[in-house]
Amino acid sequence: MVGAFVGAFVLLMLSAFTSVLAGGPLGTKRELVNASYEAVAGECLDWTKADLSDAKKVDCSAAHKFEVTGIADITGAYPKEAPFPNAEAWEKIAQEQCAQAATTYMSGKLDPEGKYGVSTLNPDEHRWSEGYRQLRCGLQVAAPSGAALPSFGSAKTQDQSNVYDPGVCVALGEKNTVGDPVECAQPHAFEIIGVVQHPEGEFLAPEKQDAIMSEKCAAIAAEYTGGADLKARGLLVTWDTRSEKSWAVGSRKANCKVGAVPQGENLVAWKDSVRNPNGAPLTTSNPPQTTSVKPQDEPTGAPLHSESGKPSESGKPSESGRPDKSSESGKPTTTSENR
Structure with a gap:
């Protein structure tokens, strides 16, 4: 167990370079054990709340919003006194830390124009100020706006074609x-x-x-x-x-x-x-x-x-x-x- 955490994240979608600031001001009385801080490669996460405070591990065959491809620790580049990264810095960090992790996780077969986009779960400013420097790298199915769509099954075994069902x-x-x-x-x-x-x-x-x-x-x-x-x-x-x-x-x-x-x-x-x-x-x-x-x-x-000046091609x-x-x-x- 990693312990008790205040649950708010920055969710950065590499596929569209869309920064989603999840949640509002941190509640001083709300402390949660959040599965997102414990997940490892191959595990899937789902949530319903905008601040990810109810994130939980689920079987990848069930509906989920994030499949973990690896864990990245950026302590070396960002010691405890380092300021909280801005959006541009998070984009660079995510590219450097998670793009290759996704390709490796998919055994080199990640469709750059497919339905899966490379994503990260990053610590919020509160956790950052306490010295927390781990990222969860992952894959998501995302709409053009960056909003997460439900994904079913591990990305490793799914067809990656960027298609919708008839009737959509x-x-x-x-x-x-x-x-x-x-x-x-x-x-x-x-x-x-x-x-x-x-x-x-x-x-x-x-x-x-x-x-x-x-x-x-x-x-x-x-x-x-x-x-x-x-x-x-x-x-x-x-x-x-x-x-x-x-x-x-x-x-x-x-x-x-x-x-x-x-x-x-x-x-x-x-x-x-x-x-x-x-x-x-x-x-x-x-x-x-x-x-x-x-x-x-x-x-x-x-x-x-x-x-x-253009979004990436992945979906x-x-x-x-x-x-x-x-x-x-x-x-x-x-x-x-x-x-």
Whole structure:
């Protein structure tokens, strides 16, 4: 046992460089034994409270928000008198201490564009002032905003493809990016209608993936919508492709989705669902990843970004979230957005 601790953390998402300041001012009377200070590599953690004060170890087969990949001690670089790191310093520390730990934990097969992002659980200012210098490195499934999505099963054994289940709608984010899952009644960029599994073997060039996805997504759309006339609604079928570096670590799944006809290079938000209400039940993963992201209890502040000014590629919006081309015909087209 590590002992009794006041439970508040800084949760730093390397994948989006989003700093989440969990919790408010420290309560002077509240002392908790927090599992996050005891977890070791291979263990999974879950919590419901924004300040992580109810964090607990769970079996990795159950829903969880963090899978520990290692423990890093930064005492050598940050002795007791060292000031509490700012957001930029935490980003640098996390990159230096946890990026390689994640790759090693995954035996070199971590998809840089997959659903798992490298994360850290860091001590808060109170613990820092007492000289605590250990970080928990880990992996999380995160929405583009950085909000944690439920993960099921160890990352070591799961397909890392950056996909959602059929029936999930994803918001239109700022600057023409794809945002978090939302209810389909709300404005959104895409509705996921199905997932295609590419075969094992050598990497398929994007044009070959397009040929496969065009045919399969058209069939999926016909079944999902009950043969609805999408063009009449200003909608079209589109899909994702997998990059060579994702393919190399085994990611073979890609989304089929429906979106509004773009205006030039700009995505267009639309409302409601195109699913046939009398259609067959949806085929989802087990357990499914179908819920919209619950807003954080406290504002998280502006996201941090890498030196390039862009989020990293692991499950976050990027230039690839923009349409390659528009289609006035309503025929299937493609984007390389990674969700």
